[in-house]
Amino acid sequence: MNIQGNRLINFILKSYIGLVFLFIFTPIITSLVFSFNSDRFASIPLGSFTLKWYETIYNDPDVWDAVRTSIIVAVSSSVLATGIGFCTAYTDFRYTFKFKNAYLALALLPPTIPLIIMALAMLAWFSKIGTSGSIFSVIIAHTVLCAPFAMAVIRLRLQQMNRDIEAAAWNLGATEWAAMRYVVIPFVKPAIVSALCLTMAVSFDEFAVAWFVSGLNKTIPVLILEILQGNVDPQINAIGTFVFITTMTLVIIAQLFFMIRSQGSENNTNE
Amino acid sequence: MNEPQIEFERITKRYNNTIAVDDISLSISAGEFVAIMGSSGCGKTTTLRMLAGLEVPTDGEIRLDGKRLNELKPHERETPMVWQSLALFPFLNVQKNVEFGLKTRGISPDMRKERAKKWLEKLEIADLSERRIDQLSGGQRQRVALARALVTEPPVLLLDEPLSALDANLIVRMQSVLSRLQRDLGITFVYVTHSQSEAFAMADRVVIMSKGKIEQVGTPQDVFRRPASRFVAEFVGSNNIISGTVKSIDKDILELETSFGAVFSQVSNNANYRTGNALDVVISADRINLSTTDLAGNNVFQCRIVSEQFVGSIVSLLLELENGQEFRVQKQQHELDRINLQSGQTLWLSWSTNHAYILDSSSNN
Numbered sequence: 001m002n003i004q005g006n007r008l009i010n011f012i013l014k015s016y017i018g019l020v021f022l023f024i025f026t027p028i029i030t031s032l033v034f035s036f037n038s039d040r041f042a043s044i045p046l047g048s049f050t051l052k053w054y055e056t057i058y059n060d061p062d063v064w065d066a067v068r069t070s071i072i073v074a075v076s077s078s079v080l081a082t083g084i085g086f087c088t089a090y091t092d093f094r095y096t097f098k099f100k101n102a103y104l105a106l107a108l109l110p111p112t113i114p115l116i117i118m119a120l121a122m123l124a125w126f127s128k129i130g131t132s133g134s135i136f137s138v139i140i141a142h143t144v145l146c147a148p149f150a151m152a153v154i155r156l157r158l159q160q161m162n163r164d165i166e167a168a169a170w171n172l173g174a175t176e177w178a179a180m181r182y183v184v185i186p187f188v189k190p191a192i193v194s195a196l197c198l199t200m201a202v203s204f205d206e207f208a209v210a211w212f213v214s215g216l217n218k219t220i221p222v223l224i225l226e227i228l229q230g231n232v233d234p235q236i237n238a239i240g241t242f243v244f245i246t247t248m249t250l251v252i253i254a255q256l257f258f259m260i261r262s263q264g265s266e267n268n269t270n271e
Numbered sequence: 272m273n274e275p276q277i278e279f280e281r282i283t284k285r286y287n288n289t290i291a292v293d294d295i296s297l298s299i300s301a302g303e304f305v306a307i308m309g310s311s312g313c314g315k316t317t318t319l320r321m322l323a324g325l326e327v328p329t330d331g332e333i334r335l336d337g338k339r340l341n342e343l344k345p346h347e348r349e350t351p352m353v354w355q356s357l358a359l360f361p362f363l364n365v366q367k368n369v370e371f372g373l374k375t376r377g378i379s380p381d382m383r384k385e386r387a388k389k390w391l392e393k394l395e396i397a398d399l400s401e402r403r404i405d406q407l408s409g410g411q412r413q414r415v416a417l418a419r420a421l422v423t424e425p426p427v428l429l430l431d432e433p434l435s436a437l438d439a440n441l442i443v444r445m446q447s448v449l450s451r452l453q454r455d456l457g458i459t460f461v462y463v464t465h466s467q468s469e470a471f472a473m474a475d476r477v478v479i480m481s482k483g484k485i486e487q488v489g490t491p492q493d494v495f496r497r498p499a500s501r502f503v504a505e506f507v508g509s510n511n512i513i514s515g516t517v518k519s520i521d522k523d524i525l526e527l528e529t530s531f532g533a534v535f536s537q538v539s540n541n542a543n544y545r546t547g548n549a550l551d552v553v554i555s556a557d558r559i560n561l562s563t564t565d566l567a568g569n570n571v572f573q574c575r576i577v578s579e580q581f582v583g584s585i586v587s588l589l590l591e592l593e594n595g596q597e598f599r600v601q602k603q604q605h606e607l608d609r610i611n612l613q614s615g616q617t618l619w620l621s622w623s624t625n626h627a628y629i630l631d632s633s634s635n636n
Contacts, residue, residue: 164358167325170345171352172372172419178346182374186362 028244035237042234053238063239066223069135070204073219077142078150078199084143085150085195090184093158094166108148118145119212126213133215141209146199153198153258157191190257197254201247274337276301276459277322277427282331284317284483291317293483294331299476301426304453304460306474308467310506314483315463319429322461323350335427346375351420352429355436357412359404365391365415366400372423390418394448410441417452428453430462434469446472467508471495479503497628501551504630509556509587511598512630517548524624527552531596535569536627544629551630556587556601558626562619563610571621574598576612590620 030042035054039047057063088107092100110118122141126132165187169179185192207221214222220243227233275298284292292314299305307315320326321333324345333340340348351372360368369387378386391397394414399407407415413433420428430449434442450473453460464470470477471491479486479494479502486506487499498504504512515529525544527534536552538544565571574590577597581587586607588600598620 162356162358164354164356165360167345168352168354168358168360169371169375171323171325171350173346173375173423174371175344175346175375178375182371183360186360189362 028240031237031240032244034234035241037234040234041232042237053235056235057238057242060235062218062223066218066220069138069214069217070219072135073138073142073210074200074203076139077146077203078196080139080143081146081199082150082154082192082195084147085152085199086154086188086192088147088151089155089158092155093161107151110144110148115208119209122209123212132213133217135214135217137213137215138210138217138219141213142203142206145206145209146202149202150195150199153195153254154188154191157188161187194254194257197250197257201250201254204243204250205247275299276303276336277461278332278334279318279322280332280334282318282321282328282333284314284321284326285329290483292321292328295480295483295485296331297478297485297488299459299461301459302457304450304462304473304475305478306462306464306470306476307478307480308464308470308506309480310465313480315465315480316431318480319352319431319461319463322427323352323429324348349423349425350427350429351423351425352431353416353420353433355432357416357433357436359412359415359419361404363404364400365396365402365404365407368404368415369400369418369422371419376423386422387418390422394418409437410445413437413441413445414448417449421452421456425458427459427461430460432464433462434464435466442469449473467506479506481506496555498553498630501630504551504553509599509601511554511556511559513552513554513596515550515552517544517546517550519546520544525629529596531572531592531594533569534627535624536629537625538629553628553630554622554626556599558622559598559600560621561588561600561602561607561610562621563616565619566621568621569624570627571619574618574620575615576618579612590618 033046034042036049036051037046038050038052088104092104097103119141122137122144123132126137126141131137161184166179166183169183170176174182204219205221206219207225210219211222211225218226220239224236224239224243227236227239277297277299279295279297281294281296282292283290283294295314295318307318309315317326321328322340324340324343324347328341335348335350360371363371366384366387369390370383373383373386388397388400391400394417396411396414396418399411399415404412404415416433434445437445446469449460449462453473460473462470462474474491476488477491477494478488481502487494487503489497489499494503495507498507498510501512504510513527513529513534515527515534518526518528518533520526520538523537523539525536525538527536527550534552544550565573572592574592577589577591579586579588581604584604586602586604588602590598590600592598600620
């Protein structure tokens with residue numbers, strides 16, 4: 001009875017996971033398949049295999065501009081966001097002070113704000129200070145969006161650090177800066193790499209805020225929408241596949257480094 | 272007497288409303304092995320951390336070689352520490368861990384390697400130098416922590432319960448490693464522990480702390496045989512503490528009236544005891560003799576065995592007098608074989624008048 005019950009639960013859970021994957025991956029795989037399809041309109045049966053759409057985007061200077069913008073934005077904002085995230089996580093780890101909870105809540109706030117509202121607020125603010133439409137605006141906006149993710153990842157790693165090891169470094173003659181450089185940063189390094197990849201992926205994919213503040217410096221998601229507004233064009237599938245592979249790679253790298261965290265953290269039990 | 276190397280002068284450490292260390296003064300000479308002992312929360316670790324600069328005293332002055340330390344940051348002091356958690360750097364191998372203190376002092380890589388090697392050899396872990404920390408056993412990690420702290424050849428080594436994570440066999444081995452190391456190097460060891468056996472086995476002097484205050488400073492023998500207060504007498508374990516009132520004093524023999532009869536103790540002639548005063552008398556568990564026949568004389572009481580416990584070659588007995596007063600007695604196994612003990616048997620316990628130590632009544636309030 002019990003075993004049969006377990007089997008049933010097992011079956012239901014497995015089907016559930018299967019369905020989740022089906023819903024997530026069907027559109028992506030469809031897009032991937034049609035990106036190699038010669039027909040202009042997505043329909044079954046498929047036409048012949050072609051690289052024509054990849055050729056189109058390869059020869060389109062607008063796509064290259066967008067890729068360049070996206071990369072600049074993603075790299076800059078991931079570095080900034082990881083830097084800020086590290087500082088917030090470290091202050092949380094190291095110090096106790098009045099209103100610390102308020103400080104942490106504020107640091108984690110951005111993802112809880114609806115993107116549209118955030119995007120509008122950013123647009124209003126950047127127009128006011130006259131930087132709207134510049135690439136810096138997109139970088140700043142994405143940094144704000146990404147910093148909490150970086151902080152969360154780095155904070156988890158810091159929580160695994162034995163508090164004594166930083167003090168041990170001071171005790172062995174390291175200034176606070178030297179202890180930071182030789183002990184704290186090496187310890188959290190996997191989380192820093194993970195945070196860089198994760199925030200890069202978030203920035204690379206982000207559409208709403210970029211659409212509002214990017215002006216002529218279009219990122220890839222903004223470009224995709226623009227092409228779509230014009231007409232239905234299978235080159236979208238090709239761009240989509242490219243974006244999907246880039247993002248997935250970054251997220252997988254982030255996950256791999258994130259998993260290193262348990263290894264290497266000192267535990268004090270002895271055999 | 273040579274100049275003290277480390278001095279705590281009226282040191283107090285307060286956190287918000289709680290006092291961790293309460294107005295303590297302590298001098299330690301160069302080359303001494305001092306153990307600070309007490310139960311958890313007594314302020315012993317805070318005292319050590321103040322010496323390392325990890326806590327700043329609220330009041331008082333700490334000096335090393337006559338130089339005031341209070342304002343120095345941890346990295347400006349030569350007071351390396353062996354941590355209870357060991358606090359080895361998990362992302363560095365053994366060699367790099369040991370080299371750390373040299374690296375922060377700007378010593379060249381070649382020199383670092385050479386000096387680290389010397390200490391790795393001294394602690395018999397040279398063959399592990401390329402290992403990661405998580406590939407080491409508890410005892411090996413302990414040695415790495417020691418090498419890392421000693422590699423800068425400091426005048427003082429601080430040890431914060433370094434053996435608490437090890438199993439019993441290893442503790443005894445590391446104790447002899449530490450004792451030998453301290454003798455060979457001739458540097459000062461300040462050792463914090465809650466374990467009486469560790470403190471007594473290694474230290475030249477023991478400092479007993481309770482509730483942020485120092486209860487007694489003395490050699491292990493002093494603390495064991497002549498506890499300064501009832502707290503110390505209870506803390507150092509196998510003592511019998513008897514309360515009573517002074518009935519008479521005849522020359523150097525004091526007669527104490529207790530719940531189970533008259534107890535006689537030797538006192539020095541000039542001691543100031545008055546008839547009617549309340550007193551505590553301490554008799555060490557190992558100072559009590561047992562006999563199967565009634566011996567006439569003072570300090571002899573009939574009793575029966577409540578329980579016995581073997582600890583290696585030593586047997587701990589719990590005895591009870593007719594009125595319920597309990598006595599703890601420790602005997603060598605071979606001594607007990609001689610009197611052929613049987614359970615439920617009636618025995619007589621006794622002690623000599625000069626083995627009953629009178630606690631200083633002023634410290635008991």
